[in-house]
Amino acid sequence: MNVRDFKNKVYGELASITKALANPHRLEIIELLAQGPSSVEYIADQTALSIANASQHLQTLKGARLVATEKRGKYRYYSLANRHVFEVWNSMRELGLSRNAEVERLIRDFRTSRKAMESVTSGELLNRLEKGSAFVIDVRPRKEYEAGHIESAVSVPHDELIRKLKSLPKDKQIVAYCRGPLCAMAYEAVELLQEKGYRAARLEVGYPEWELKGLAVNVT
Amino acid sequence: MNVRDFKNKVYGELASITKALANPHRLEIIELLAQGPSSVEYIADQTALSIANASQHLQTLKGARLVATEKRGKYRYYSLANRHVFEVWNSMRELGLSRNAEVERLIRDFRTSRKAMESVTSGELLNRLEKGSAFVIDVRPRKEYEAGHIESAVSVPHDELIRKLKSLPKDKQIVAYCRGPLCAMAYEAVELLQEKGYRAARLEVGYPEWELKGLAVNVT
DNA sequence: ACAATAATCAATATAATTATTGAATATATA
DNA sequence: TATATATTCAATAATTATATTGATTATTGT
Numbered sequence: 001m002n003v004r005d006f007k008n009k010v011y012g013e014l015a016s017i018t019k020a021l022a023n024p025h026r027l028e029i030i031e032l033l034a035q036g037p038s039s040v041e042y043i044a045d046q047t048a049l050s051i052a053n054a055s056q057h058l059q060t061l062k063g064a065r066l067v068a069t070e071k072r073g074k075y076r077y078y079s080l081a082n083r084h085v086f087e088v089w090n091s092m093r094e095l096g097l098s099r100n101a102e103v104e105r106l107i108r109d110f111r112t113s114r115k116a117m118e119s120v121t122s123g124e125l126l127n128r129l130e131k132g133s134a135f136v137i138d139v140r141p142r143k144e145y146e147a148g149h150i151e152s153a154v155s156v157p158h159d160e161l162i163r164k165l166k167s168l169p170k171d172k173q174i175v176a177y178c179r180g181p182l183c184a185m186a187y188e189a190v191e192l193l194q195e196k197g198y199r200a201a202r203l204e205v206g207y208p209e210w211e212l213k214g215l216a217v218n219v220t
Numbered sequence: 221m222n223v224r225d226f227k228n229k230v231y232g233e234l235a236s237i238t239k240a241l242a243n244p245h246r247l248e249i250i251e252l253l254a255q256g257p258s259s260v261e262y263i264a265d266q267t268a269l270s271i272a273n274a275s276q277h278l279q280t281l282k283g284a285r286l287v288a289t290e291k292r293g294k295y296r297y298y299s300l301a302n303r304h305v306f307e308v309w310n311s312m313r314e315l316g317l318s319r320n321a322e323v324e325r326l327i328r329d330f331r332t333s334r335k336a337m338e339s340v341t342s343g344e345l346l347n348r349l350e351k352g353s354a355f356v357i358d359v360r361p362r363k364e365y366e367a368g369h370i371e372s373a374v375s376v377p378h379d380e381l382i383r384k385l386k387s388l389p390k391d392k393q394i395v396a397y398c399r400g401p402l403c404a405m406a407y408e409a410v411e412l413l414q415e416k417g418y419r420a421a422r423l424e425v426g427y428p429e430w431e432l433k434g435l436a437v438n439v440t
Numbered sequence: 441a442c443a444a445t446a447a448t449c450a451a452t453a454t455a456a457t458t459a460t461t462g463a464a465t466a467t468a469t470a
Numbered sequence: 471t472a473t474a475t476a477t478t479c480a481a482t483a484a485t486t487a488t489a490t491t492g493a494t495t496a497t498t499g500t
Binding site for chain 3: 272278279294
Binding site for chain 1: 457458459462
């Protein structure tokens, strides 16, 4: 094999992985799977895809060995193959945000409020948790909370937030987190809480990034 | 705009960037541009593409704002838009190597020798340079050396290595580096040097990774 | 101004990707 | 065993990506 054939094969292999990621729905699926293993049905529901279409996209990801699957009962659970997949997604998202004012503008414009929102770093949150001065809420759907969450966090899915307001403390700062930097749920939660007179801030990362730093407790 | 439209736009933007990367030739171009700015002609030559085809791929990368261009005289120089592009490429390559025995096997099989090859980390090289116990050679094409190289390195393009053997020291270890982990030039150089009785090892990273760590000296 | 060089553009044929539809295959539960 | 549920498969049409070719534009040097 000559050098050119070798290069063609190596870059071809890498491009086939990249191609498997190069689709809006599959990127969304990757971010969803970063929250924890999910069934096809749940993935289809969360991404607004038909079951058959979601299944096909999952086959594509599986073909590139970006996801692993496990069958339990009549459900088949998909999950990310390894941390490298999440890291590619992370750097991809960083690139998108850096390169493209468009994406950032989209995110900013989507917030109903224009005022800058206070955010808390992972390190700060750890400090406040030790001092007992923060109350952490996980605003993702309950299934994702159950698949893994920040140790002391309470599950308050964003569509249940209004109903559960009374159970939240007014004397502590409430720190909300969700799926990650592209996810709007924590933004919305903080906004609502502030309107209702709570002290609230957003965790600057989502659960997968927190977990990657080895700070997580998994519930099984 | 509702949540679904918002998500479609954000993931669509990110997928359009990913699509721009999802091609073997464009990945090879990214790695080449990580060595420094290059003209279309040079890129076409190094990647074995026709000029027109290389130009089209560069347009695609430019459209996704992954590369920047500058015209000097009759040449147009392309370069990576920012470090995020290189970091995506890096994590992509890591994912490829982790996920795919195939890629790793290709790289291993391509070496003519089967014996494991000693490699030197960046930190070790810095130590040895301070002690004066290493002699560093850059085996990339001279143009890439000229665009930036390790401070004390000497340019010995891999196709000139045999002719330049006599100028290399036998009493020091010779450390060879090239474009990065997928590049075969340093492997081949070390192999040749060892056959000829030199003490030689491969730097475990390429020039772009070294530069990313802020260890580089740029020549302009 | 004229030739030579570097790069891009435009048109085209081929190949690959995608969403949709309906049928098929497992698995659990009654 | 029958039935409902979860997922995959296969076929299709529409869209998008790719390499090639030859023409065109921009720049340099004579």
